[in-house]
Amino acid sequence: MKISEAARQAGVTTKAVRYYESLGLITPERLANGYRDYTEDDVRLVREIRTLHHLGIPVERTRPFLDCLAAGSLHADDCPSSLATYREAIDELTERIEALSARRATLITNLNAAAHRGSRVVPPGKAAGPADKDYLTLPANLPAPEDDGAADHLPGTKAPRITLPTTAGRAIRLDALGPRRTVIYVYPLTGRPGTDLPEGWNTIPGARGCTPESCGFRDHFQELLEAGAGRVYGLSSQDSDYQSEVVERLGLPFDMLSDPTLSLADTHGLPTFEADGTRLFKRLTLVIRDGVIEHAFYPIFPPNEHAQQVLAWLRENPL
Incomplete structure (x- = not known):
């Protein structure tokens, strides 16, 4: 099949197919006239690359999965090398998540500090003035609402x-x-x-x-x-x-x-x-x-x- 048809069946662009080919991840046969001839196996490989890429595995590191399929495995992750690539990707994502979490924590801390700095209400742990106490404290014997099922x-x-x-x-x-x-x-x-x-x-x-x-x-x-x-x-x-x-x-x-x-x-x-x-x-x-x-x-x-x-x-x- 032509590259346009292979790309359509795999759900990618023709540019992506050419890129995968340039990396040696797929090797379509050549016809006598020099045109590439893509097979169902090529389409399956492109789909696998696309799926792994969406999971965060770089295109260049999908080769172990493709080699696993080429070796006759039913699934691309049936081989030890594929599992190793999974683990590497997970470790890298974990590091990124930890770094982003640390950045988020710092941003939240800065936000809280800046908000309290400009606030007319003192931050937690400090004494509130008489006018604020009327709103920050609850009166004794405040009636509790009953569950009338209105949100069930x-x-x-x-x-x-x-x-x-x-x-x-x-x-x-x-x-x-x-x-x-x-x-x-x-x-x-x-x-x-x-x-x-x-x-x-x-x-x-x-x-x-x-x-x-x-x-x-x-x-x-x-x-x-x-x-x-x-x-x-x-x-x-x-x-x-x-x-x-x-x-x-x-x-x-x-x-x-x-x-x-x-x-x-x-x-x-x-x-x-x-x-x-x-x-x-x-x-x-x-x-x-x-x-x-x-x-x-x-x-x-x-x-x-x-x-x-x-x-x-x-x-x-x-x-």
């Missing part, structure tokens, strides 16, 4: 095709977050020091505690990433400008999402409640992976310990 339908369902703005000025689509786990903690609203909360806020089960909850995710952010969370977001119906102030004031190392129309509640049946005539999200947390809601935390209590609950779940359910 969420695990296993597809994430909604909703695009929401972030406090970083970007837009993300909830069903296109990718294969990494994304933790989205949904909350009613965050108050500001010196401003009034809705009337009777402390008596509504599950309403109070949004600021301590956010601070918990802030303080455990690096641990959450190390446990397998690819991203962390907070989400409420407050607008992005309001949330940007919260991100700055609390020194949050992650972005907030704004859903002012509660579209997530309307499309996916997330529980809501009313306070002072305003409809708000009930507190819950979603873990989304590959466009599917993998897990839902609901109800959540106490909110200041919720980040640790999510961290424990991530550690107990590794990918």
